[in-house]
Every structure is written in structure tokens, then in C-alpha cells.
Amino acid sequence: MRIALGIEYDGRAFAGWQTQPHGNTVQDRLNQALGQIAGNREVATHAAGRTDAGVHAAMQVVHFDTDATRPLNAWVRGVNALLPPEVAVVWAREVGDEFHARFSAFSRSYSYFLLTHPVRSCLLAGKVGWYHQALDVAAMREAAARLLGRHDFSSFRASECQAKSPVKNLQQLDIVESDGLLRFDLNADAFLHHMVRNIVGALLYVGKGALSPDDMQALLAARDRTSAPPTFMPDGLYLTGVGYPDAFALPSRCEAARLRLR
Numbered sequence: 616m617r618i619a620l621g622i623e624y625d626g627r628a629f630a631g632w633q634t635q636p637h638g639n640t641v642q643d644r645l646n647q648a649l650g651q652i653a654g655n656r657e658v659a660t661h662a663a664g665r666t667d668a669g670v671h672a673a674m675q676v677v678h679f680d681t682d683a684t685r686p687l688n689a690w691v692r693g694v695n696a697l698l699p700p701e702v703a704v705v706w707a708r709e710v711g712d713e714f715h716a717r718f719s720a721f722s723r724s725y726s727y728f729l730l731t732h733p734v735r736s737c738l739l740a741g742k743v744g745w746y747h748q749a750l751d752v753a754a755m756r757e758a759a760a761r762l763l764g765r766h767d768f769s770s771f772r773a774s775e776c777q778a779k780s781p782v783k784n785l786q787q788l789d790i791v792e793s794d795g796l797l798r799f800d801l802n803a804d805a806f807l808h809h810m811v812r813n814i815v816g817a818l819l820y821v822g823k824g825a826l827s828p829d830d831m832q833a834l835l836a837a838r839d840r841t842s843a844p845p846t847f848m849p850d851g852l853y854l855t856g857v858g859y860p861d862a863f864a865l866p867s868r869c870e871a872a873r874l875r876l877r
Contacts, residue, residue, distance in 0.1 A: 722858035744851035750822030
């Protein structure tokens with residue numbers, strides 16, 4: 616039997632998603648809890664995508680195989696009772712063997728929250744990015760529009776990225792004001808390692824006047840990571856949705872209320 620789960624987590628508590636020898640990752644903790652519910656059997660999860668240390672998820676999607684017969688509610692409430700408070704299973708669905716959390720996905724969505732204020736927030740520490748001055752949002756939106764479409768995003772790719780190709784189709788890059796924050800909403804077929812944080816960092820340079828919208832287009836054309844601004848902090852980054860064919864009948868995005876920051 617193959618089960619798909621929707622997961623949310625606070626990335627501050629973990630060394631990223633993917634399992635590590637020290638065991639302090641989201642995947643390690645989830646596998647342990649699932650294994651207990653499965654009758655103390657080993658369970659291996661497969662995720663739609665990896666997230667780095669400090670990056671959050673409002674809807675990560677995973678799947679696992681098990682021969683343990685349990686009601687779907689056991690894979691939600693039962694597993695949650697065994698997880699640390701920074702991780703929660705939001706939903707569970709039985710899926711066919713043809714489903715794969717990573718390879719069946721045709722899109723991923725991320726949101727980045729940025730506080731622009733002279734003083735950092737202690738209440739939102741680790742949950743939002745922060746910049747100490749006001750930004751030219753109109754210029755940032757103009758620059759963002761230059762990145763839409765199918766491009767080689769090598770200038771926004773981490774040096775350790777393992778993706779086979781740097782060419783991705785960025786279908787959405789919106790910048791909106793939300794709850795007193797700037798929110799960057801991105802959707803693409805897939806993302807390179809650090810791609811979102813590198814794009815946000817470059818847009819911040821546009822917002823503070825260090826780069827122009829035309830410079831953003833030049834950075835994209837350069838296909839050179841060393842020519843672009845530094846990678847921005849992970850704090851405000853959230854995986855918010857994964858797109859799958861309708862045949863799987865899975866949620867494609869998190870519920871808005873679960874991502875509302877206060």
C-alpha cells in the first residue's frame with residue numbers, strides 16, 4: 616500500500632529535510648514516527664523536494680510504502696502524537712503505486728515573507744526575512760517580470776546544486792503586501808538549489824537601488840552565479856504547494872490560514 620502525506624514543519628529546529636547521520640532532520644523524525652505506527656517497522660519516505668536548514672514547509676508532500684493496515688486517521692493523528700511540535704501531518708491519502716511524490720509532480724510553489732522595518736522582530740524571528748530599510752517595490756516587480764518564463768537560471772543556482780539542468784520554467788513571481796510584510800509568491804516546474812533565496816536576494820538589491828530591472832535581465836543572461844548578489848537568509852522561505860495531475864486527487868496548495876503570519 617502506498618500512502619501520500621501532506622506535511623508542514625518549522626525548519627528552524629532541523630538540519631533540513633533530508634536524512635543525516637545525526638538524525639536531526641525532518642525526514643528522520645517523520646520516518647521514526649511512521650515506523651512506530653506501522654508496528655515498529657522500518658518506513659522510508661520520499662519527498663516532493665528537499666528543503667535546507669531553516670526553510671519551512673506549509674505543504675511538503677511525501678509518500679511511503681507499507682504493508683501495515685491502518686485507518687488514514689492513524690497516519691495523521693497517530694503520527695502527530697509521536698512527532699516533535701515543529702512537525703505535523705496535515706492530511707493522508709491512499710494512492711496507487713504509480714504515484715511518486717517527486718517524479719509525479721509538475722510544479723512547486725514557494726512563498727518568501729520579508730519584513731522591512733528599521734528594527735528586527737523578535738516575535739517573528741526565524742519566520743520571516745528582514746531588511747532594515749524601505750524598498751522600491753515597483754522596481755522589484757518590474758525586475759521580477761524579467762525572470763518569468765523558461766530560462767537558464769545558472770546565475771541563481773547554488774554551486775553545490777545537483778540538478779541535471781539549470782533550465783526551469785518560472786510561471787509566477789508576484790510581490791504583494793501581506794500583513795505588513797512583503798510576500799514573494801513563486802511557482803515553477805521545479806527549483807534549483809537556493810534558487811528562490813538567490814532570486815529574493817537579487818530583487819532586494821533592486822529594491823534598495825543597487826541594481827536596476829535591466830541589471831536583473833543581464834544577470835539572468837550571464838548564467839554566472841558569481842555575478843549575482845549573495846544568497847538571502849532562509850528564515851522567510853516556505854514550501855507552500857506541489858502540483859500533481861488531477862487523477863491523484865491531492866491538494867495542490869496549503870490552506871491560506873495555515874500560512875498566515877501574525
